[in-house]
Amino acid sequence: MSAITAPAPAPAVAPADPQRPRARRRRVVWRIHGPLSLYMLFTLLPFYWMVMFAFRERGSSSLLPKPFTTENLKYVWVNGNFSQFFLNSMIVAVLAVVVSTIIAVMCGYALSRYSFRGKNAFQLLMLSTQFIPGAMMLIPLFKIFQGMGLMNSLWALVIADTVFHLPLSMLLMAGFIKNIPISLEEAAWVDGCSRFAGFRRVIFPLLVPGMVAVGAYAFIGAWNNFLFAVMFINEQSKFTVPVGLSYMLGEFGVDYGSLAAGGLIAVLPVILLFAYVQKYLVTGLSAGAVKG
Amino acid sequence: MQFVSQKRRRSIAVGAALALTLGLGACASADEEAGADGGPVTLTLWDTDARTARTERLNKLIEMFEAEHPDIRIEYVGLPTDSYMEKIETAIATGTTPDLLTPKASDLSALVAQKALAPLDDRMAADGFDESMSASMIQSAKSAAADGVLYLTPSSALTDVIWYRPDLADAAGLGAPKTWDDFYEAAEKLTQKDTGQFGYTIRGGTGYWSQFAGMVLPQAGVGAYFNEDGTSVFRNPEVVAAAKDYAGLYKTTTAQSDLTADFKVMVAQFAAGSTAMLSHSIGSYPDHVAALGEDKVASVVAFPADNGVRVQSSLVLGFAMFEKSQHPEESWEFLKFMMEEEGNSYWARESGYIPGNNAVATEAWVADSQPIAVSQQAMAESATVPLEHPYYLPEFTAITTTDSLPKWQMALQGDLSVEEFCAELAEAFEASREAFEARTTN
Numbered sequence: 001m002s003a004i005t006a007p008a009p010a011p012a013v014a015p016a017d018p019q020r021p022r023a024r025r026r027r028v029v030w031r032i033h034g035p036l037s038l039y040m041l042f043t044l045l046p047f048y049w050m051v052m053f054a055f056r057e058r059g060s061s062s063l064l065p066k067p068f069t070t071e072n073l074k075y076v077w078v079n080g081n082f083s084q085f086f087l088n089s090m091i092v093a094v095l096a097v098v099v100s101t102i103i104a105v106m107c108g109y110a111l112s113r114y115s116f117r118g119k120n121a122f123q124l125l126m127l128s129t130q131f132i133p134g135a136m137m138l139i140p141l142f143k144i145f146q147g148m149g150l151m152n153s154l155w156a157l158v159i160a161d162t163v164f165h166l167p168l169s170m171l172l173m174a175g176f177i178k179n180i181p182i183s184l185e186e187a188a189w190v191d192g193c194s195r196f197a198g199f200r201r202v203i204f205p206l207l208v209p210g211m212v213a214v215g216a217y218a219f220i221g222a223w224n225n226f227l228f229a230v231m232f233i234n235e236q237s238k239f240t241v242p243v244g245l246s247y248m249l250g251e252f253g254v255d256y257g258s259l260a261a262g263g264l265i266a267v268l269p270v271i272l273l274f275a276y277v278q279k280y281l282v283t284g285l286s287a288g289a290v291k292g
Numbered sequence: 293m294q295f296v297s298q299k300r301r302r303s304i305a306v307g308a309a310l311a312l313t314l315g316l317g318a319c320a321s322a323d324e325e326a327g328a329d330g331g332p333v334t335l336t337l338w339d340t341d342a343r344t345a346r347t348e349r350l351n352k353l354i355e356m357f358e359a360e361h362p363d364i365r366i367e368y369v370g371l372p373t374d375s376y377m378e379k380i381e382t383a384i385a386t387g388t389t390p391d392l393l394t395p396k397a398s399d400l401s402a403l404v405a406q407k408a409l410a411p412l413d414d415r416m417a418a419d420g421f422d423e424s425m426s427a428s429m430i431q432s433a434k435s436a437a438a439d440g441v442l443y444l445t446p447s448s449a450l451t452d453v454i455w456y457r458p459d460l461a462d463a464a465g466l467g468a469p470k471t472w473d474d475f476y477e478a479a480e481k482l483t484q485k486d487t488g489q490f491g492y493t494i495r496g497g498t499g500y501w502s503q504f505a506g507m508v509l510p511q512a513g514v515g516a517y518f519n520e521d522g523t524s525v526f527r528n529p530e531v532v533a534a535a536k537d538y539a540g541l542y543k544t545t546t547a548q549s550d551l552t553a554d555f556k557v558m559v560a561q562f563a564a565g566s567t568a569m570l571s572h573s574i575g576s577y578p579d580h581v582a583a584l585g586e587d588k589v590a591s592v593v594a595f596p597a598d599n600g601v602r603v604q605s606s607l608v609l610g611f612a613m614f615e616k617s618q619h620p621e622e623s624w625e626f627l628k629f630m631m632e633e634e635g636n637s638y639w640a641r642e643s644g645y646i647p648g649n650n651a652v653a654t655e656a657w658v659a660d661s662q663p664i665a666v667s668q669q670a671m672a673e674s675a676t677v678p679l680e681h682p683y684y685l686p687e688f689t690a691i692t693t694t695d696s697l698p699k700w701q702m703a704l705q706g707d708l709s710v711e712e713f714c715a716e717l718a719e720a721f722e723a724s725r726e727a728f729e730a731r732t733t734n
Contacts, residue, residue, distance in 0.1 A: 058582055058583070061564065061565070075344070076344075079344055079348065080344045135378070138378075138382055139382060139385055139386060142382060142386050142388075143386060146386065146388070151388070226372075226375075227375075230371070230372060230375055230378075230379055231378070231379060231382055234336070234369055234388075234390070235367070235369065236367075236368055236369055236370060239370075243372065246342075246372030246373070246374070246375070247342050247343055247344055247347065247370060247372065248343065248344065249343075249372070249373060249374065249556065255343065255344065255345070255579075256560070258344060
């Protein structure tokens with residue numbers, strides 16, 4: 001005989017509070033957006049300061065760029081010779097990107113796909129070059145460029161910047177190539193490709209994010225390099241943007257309008273570059289950083 | 293076959309392009325060197341304070357010089373004001389110095405120690421510049437070098453002044469400060485912390501020494517760093533007392549952030565109207581006028597001390613030629629032009645400097661410039677003595693920058709007493725002088 005038991009009462013459900021999900025959502029939004037907004041404010045305020053000074057007339061104390069003027073930009077571009085400095089910086093940065101990326105891809109491939117004696121020591125040596133301050137290399141590089149007849153030539157900057165950034169670029173690229181399965185290349189070899197053709201047709205398209213990461217690193221390094229430009233160039237018309245910017249800071253005064261306008265010109269290519277390459281950059285850097 | 297030849301063609305093209313570009317770089321240097329024979333001589337001038345406006349002025353001056361000397365060309369190279377010494381040191385180390393330079397007296401010690409600059413005494417005497425140039429500037433320029441030789445043309449000078457806001461002073465019922473007591477009173481009365489206005493801005497960051505020495509030693513009435521017995525004046529009670537007064541301005545009449553203020557911050561504060569007084573050279577006058585207008589800025593020189601002596605701090609700015617210049621005669625022609633009336637007048641007037649040429653010093657524009665006029669007036673007083681910085685000491689820069697700056701900041705914060713700070717300074721200067729004398733006598 002089975003005892004008939006009364007069905008257990010359903011657990012009491014509290015009446016739904018229509019305010020609660022909205023409040024929770026609001027809390028989450030504040031938790032995420034609050035700190036982010038503060039961080040953005042902290043990061044963007046210097047940019048705002050720069051834009052304000054660049055487009056504000058000298059002597060104005062307004063917190064907005066008014067009276068609005070483009071005189072600072074014109075002054076810097078024409079009188080400050082930024083048109084020439086900008087061109088020089090662009091030539092140096094683009095060439096440094098091209099040379100660094102090509103060499104980094106070749107060396108990265110060798111480091112990731114070949115085994116040779118002293119490979120680890122070589123990689124360690126490459127990494128340790130990054131700990132040498134640029135200033136320590138000035139006189140040796142100076143002597144080398146002097147001997148090569150490259151002093152006072154933009155090539156000196158291209159070579160110095162490339163050499164300085166290449167070790168890290170190579171290691172990044174090696175890490176990135178290591179992540180691409182060798183079986184993909186082997187399949188290409190089975191289909192009749194040479195090693196180079198296999199690399200070009202199979203590996204190369206997969207390397208784009210890595211190359212963008214390495215290229216962006218080389219571009220920013222070359223674009224911002226002040227020390228080499230001051231040291232290896234002895235002609236006014238061959239200086240680069242960072243040197244031009246330093247002209248706005250004098251011994252006895254600072255021209256803030258021109259400094260901000262020059263800063264705007266200096267930062268614009270980097271912002272545009274990042275806006276374009278950021279989707280590749282994150283993939284490239286993280287992939288290259290996983291394995292060294 | 294066709295594929296192979298295409299590849300080869302591409303390789304040849306890339307190789308040729310590389311060879312061409314590398315060749316172009318090398319050729320450019322070769323051409324510059326070849327320009328020396330036959331045509332005009334080209335001199336290279338390195339400017340150590342290359343601001344856009346100054347570059348324009350200097351290029352105009354070069355044009356004036358070249359018009360008078362068609363056989364000489366000057367190639368201007370502007371160097372950043374905060375890193376020119378690294379470039380010059382590298383050039384000296386690699387034997388690639390230019391012909392001409394625009395150093396300050398404070399740069400001479402390092403350059404003379406490396407025998408990089410050419411002495412100018414004989415040339416000055418032979419061409420009569422001993423007579424036509426300011427004797428005090430010649431003396432200052434000579435005393436900046438360890439061997440007492442002249443390496444720098446006494447073309448112009450900058451004096452330290454106290455800039456103040458006459459409009460704010462009037463509103464507070466104060467006139468122009470005339471004594472040290474007036475100055476401290478004005479600093480106090482012009483401080484309104486609730487509105488963010490401070491009476492003074494003290495330099496607590498990089499380059500603090502020029503303001504510290506330029507205020508403390510004049511207040512103590514001391515014009516040198518060493519007493520007659522060889523001890524440092526930073527042991528003298530009147531100097532320590534002045535240093536305590538000066539350091540006492542921090543946070544009472546200045547912003548707390550002045551602890552790290554360098555000249556850019558100080559000038560920006562003054563230009564923004566958040567500070568009413570500032571110690572700086574007359575070189576910042578154009579910036580003050582541009583920011584505030586001519587009627588809202590005025591200067592006074594350091595006041596006489598209790599002993600009746602007025603100590604004036606100034607810095608000689610001129611031109612120098614390198615010892616290894618391939619064209620010393622042509623280089624001297626340029627230096628002469630900078631000291632002669634036409635060049636000196638243009639350069640000093642347009643730059644806001646005190647002219648070194650005695651005839652130029654009597655021109656009307658000198659009297660019309662408020663900061664230059666008050667500086668010259670003070671210089672002419674019999675009770676005025678120049679503040680002689682021992683730039684010749686090889687350790688001068690280290691003592692007054694990296695060595696003592698952290699301690700100065702500790703003294704401002706009260707972590708180190710001003711007496712201890714002064715005692716450490718005295719010890720450092722005495723040790724440096726002792727070592728210097730030991731080296732020179734051996």
